[in-house]
Amino acid sequence: MIPFHELFFFVLAAFVLVISPGPNMIYLISKSITQGKKAGLISLTGVACGFLFHIIMVSFGLTAVLLAVPFAYTVLKTAGTLYLLYLAYQAVRPGRKNIFEVTENQTYDSPKRLFMIGFLTNVLNPKVAVFYLSFFPQFIKPGYGSVLFQSFELGIIQVLISFSVNFLIVLTAAKAAVFFSQNPVWIKVQKWFMAGILTFLAIKIAFSKAR
Structure with missing residues (x-):
């Protein structure tokens, strides 16, 4: 089992990931606004199943790589740091569109289609795969039990x-x-708060000790 103090930072990182606008969030918001809550919930079920796909693939892959190639940890740590800094920049870059400005779609x-699109949107979302590959190694230690x-x-x-x-x-x-x-100032507050948290997590990973 991973200690609570380690899980706290992982929970924070996972929370920031999910509130960071990406294909999943944009798709769910779009369907919820244009087709109603039921369509949004069906789409969310597909997205959740997409996460399970990533977990299975990444878990078995990381188990093999981390046990066979210790140098892989340094590579993944660097990738995780750069990825977080990239997300921080994306959060505050000029001209970024408000995710709630959804184009109306009357179809x-x-x-079945809602579920499949939600599933594929997540499975093909590189942000999720990169998060798992770059973040999991920062919290997994052989001393805590099975990788x-x-x-x-x-x-x-x-x-x-x-x-x-x-x-x-x-x-x-x-x-x-x-x-x-009606309150655009909250958009700016949310963007800078998110960027600050992402930068903090990037620094923490950059200075984490190798195994």
Whole structure:
């Protein structure tokens, strides 16, 4: 089992990941606003299944790589640091579109199509794969037990956080769109707060000790 103080930083990182606008969030907000909460929830189910796909692939891959190639940890740590700094820049870069400015779409998709698009949107989302590959090694240590078990432990925690946050987003997407359109200052506050947290996590990973 991974100690609580280590899990705290992972939970923080997972939370920042899910509130950082990306393909999953944009898709869920779009469907929730244009087709209703039910369509958003079906899409969210597909997204959640996509996370499970990533967890299985990455967990077995990391178990093999980290045990066979110790140098891989340094490579993944560097990738994780750069990735977080990139996300921090993306959060505050000029001209970034408000994710709640969704183009209206009058076509209504079937439940099967909503699920599959949500699933594929997540499976093909490089942000998720990079997060798992660059972040999991920072919290996994052979001294804590099975590397594979630790990978699944982190994966399940990340899925629970992502599902909970996205569930709230689906339920409040329409109201949030109105709120942010009327209070643009909160968009700037959210962007800089997110960038600050991402930078802090990048620094923490950069100075973490190799195994």
